[in-house]
Amino acid sequence: MYHALALLSFFSVVTGQLTGRVGPTTTREAKRAVKVCNILDYKGVASKTADIGPAIVSAFNACKSGGTVYVPPGDYGMSTWVSLSGGKDWAFQLDGIIYRTGSQSGNMIHIEKSTNFEFYSSISKGAIQGNGYELHKAGKYGARLLRLSQITDFSVHDILLIDAPQFHLFLASCTNGEVYNTLIRGGSEGGLDGIDVSGSNMWIHDVEVSNRDECVTIKNPSHNMLIEQIYCNWFGGCAIGSLGTGTDISNIVYDKVYSVNSNQMMMIKSNGGDGTVKDCVFRNFIGHKNAYGLDLDAHWSSLTLQPGQGVEYENLTFSNWKGSVSDGTRRAPVNVICPDGKPCTGLRIEDLSLWTESGNKVLWKCGSAFGTGACLGKGSGSYAVSTVTVTATPTGWNAPTMAADLATLPLTTSISIPTIGTTYYPGATPYSKLLGA
Numbered sequence: 001m002y003h004a005l006a007l008l009s010f011f012s013v014v015t016g017q018l019t020g021r022v023g024p025t026t027t028r029e030a031k032r033a034v035k036v037c038n039i040l041d042y043k044g045v046a047s048k049t050a051d052i053g054p055a056i057v058s059a060f061n062a063c064k065s066g067g068t069v070y071v072p073p074g075d076y077g078m079s080t081w082v083s084l085s086g087g088k089d090w091a092f093q094l095d096g097i098i099y100r101t102g103s104q105s106g107n108m109i110h111i112e113k114s115t116n117f118e119f120y121s122s123i124s125k126g127a128i129q130g131n132g133y134e135l136h137k138a139g140k141y142g143a144r145l146l147r148l149s150q151i152t153d154f155s156v157h158d159i160l161l162i163d164a165p166q167f168h169l170f171l172a173s174c175t176n177g178e179v180y181n182t183l184i185r186g187g188s189e190g191g192l193d194g195i196d197v198s199g200s201n202m203w204i205h206d207v208e209v210s211n212r213d214e215c216v217t218i219k220n221p222s223h224n225m226l227i228e229q230i231y232c233n234w235f236g237g238c239a240i241g242s243l244g245t246g247t248d249i250s251n252i253v254y255d256k257v258y259s260v261n262s263n264q265m266m267m268i269k270s271n272g273g274d275g276t277v278k279d280c281v282f283r284n285f286i287g288h289k290n291a292y293g294l295d296l297d298a299h300w301s302s303l304t305l306q307p308g309q310g311v312e313y314e315n316l317t318f319s320n321w322k323g324s325v326s327d328g329t330r331r332a333p334v335n336v337i338c339p340d341g342k343p344c345t346g347l348r349i350e351d352l353s354l355w356t357e358s359g360n361k362v363l364w365k366c367g368s369a370f371g372t373g374a375c376l377g378k379g380s381g382s383y384a385v386s387t388v389t390v391t392a393t394p395t396g397w398n399a400p401t402m403a404a405d406l407a408t409l410p411l412t413t414s415i416s417i418p419t420i421g422t423t424y425y426p427g428a429t430p431y432s433k434l435l436g437a
């Protein structure tokens with residue numbers, strides 16, 4: 001009920017971003033009333049040394065045309081990965097904790113081609129513990145935890161995805177989805193992405209991510225996404241990309257993003273390529289102790305140069321950014337470097353108050369970037385990177401911090417399963433209550 005009311009008010013205030021409703025089309029209760037496929041009835045055993053994989057597949061086969069696959073509270077080992085394809089009107093209720101014991105790569109749980117689907121924990125404690133540290137201390141990667149592809153009308157919520165050997169949550173080519181009240185905590189190195197998403201009409205809100213790579217990142221192609229109330233608590237950064245040929249991204253809004261101890265507050269990254277990123281808004285960002293702030297890099301050297309004159313960036317607005325970067329002369333908090341062959345147009349940088357934690361000046365760097373605000377150029381054509389040195393402390397830069405800001409993040413030792421938080425941005429209330437509250 002709370003959720004239905006929240007949705008109603010949400011649709012009246014947010015215009016244009018989503019193209020319609022998101023989430024499953026029937027309730028959890030309705031799905032449970034049809035059928036419950038408890039994995040304990042399908043040869044599943046609540047033991048960290050057993051393998052829950054085959055029981056999940058059997059329970060799915062019994063419930064995939066309508067019903068709920070249920071993993072009751074308890075500890076479960078998992079050594080064989082599952083691919084659950086073609087379900088409808090079903091839910092995966094994860095109230096237990098699944099511990100990775102197998103060593104293959106791939107996806108521990110891959111759900112594809114489903115409609116009207118919900119993945120959740122009714123007690124807000126269901127988790128997948130990837131024990132990635134076991135591989136990371138040997139310098140290796142392994143399985144991704146949860147991948148959803150080609151899912152329509154769905155939600156993922158009230159779960160924890162911990163210490164993935166590789167990515168945590170990947171939503172590929174999904175539509176009409178909602179992800180919320182979810183906590184992701186991975187090891188402190190690159191390649192352990194938090195949430196990667198492509199598709200259309202999705203609302204991702206009230207999530208916390210800690211790792212050393214993507215927080216909530218838009219992949220190509222994507223349209224009409226609302227990414228809101230995101231707590232990037234020690235991580236690589238929110239991003240769009242990396243982008244190459246055939247880029248087709250529009251109508252993305254990031255709103256209320258809090259980043260601490262991260263590589264950047266927002267990065268849009270490409271190197272060569274073609275296609276367009278347009279009509280996007282990035283508003284209400286708070287950052288502390290990050291390396292970069294606003295970073296649009298169309299010469300991103302970590303990606304090999306792609307064929308094409310460059311991705312075209314047009315009509316992107318960045319407004320109300322507050323906080324500080326670690327060292328504003330070493331890495332410019334405004335860094336907007338566009339392709340010379342395809343200059344950026346219609347950019348807007350408004351109400352930006354990003355200061356530095358060391359030193360007493362910051363740099364703004366722009367290249368072939370046109371629009372209003374910061375160092376953006378007027379007119380058209382291309383221009384070499386120009387640097388503005390800002391020595392006046394901007395007013396209002398000193399934004400609030402969050403109580404749960406992490407001081408460290410391990411990589412080669414076990415990451416314990418925390419509890420899902422109840423706040424994701426200073427002063428903002430989550431849209432839905434935790435189910436287990």
Ligand SMILES: *[C@@H]1O[C@H](CO)[C@@H](O)[C@H](O)[C@H]1NC(C)=O
Pocket residue numbers: 016251252278279280281315
């Ligand atoms: C720019 O993008 C915003 C946000 O999507 C949109 O509302 C606006 O109509 C766009 N402006 C133009 C000129 O296309």
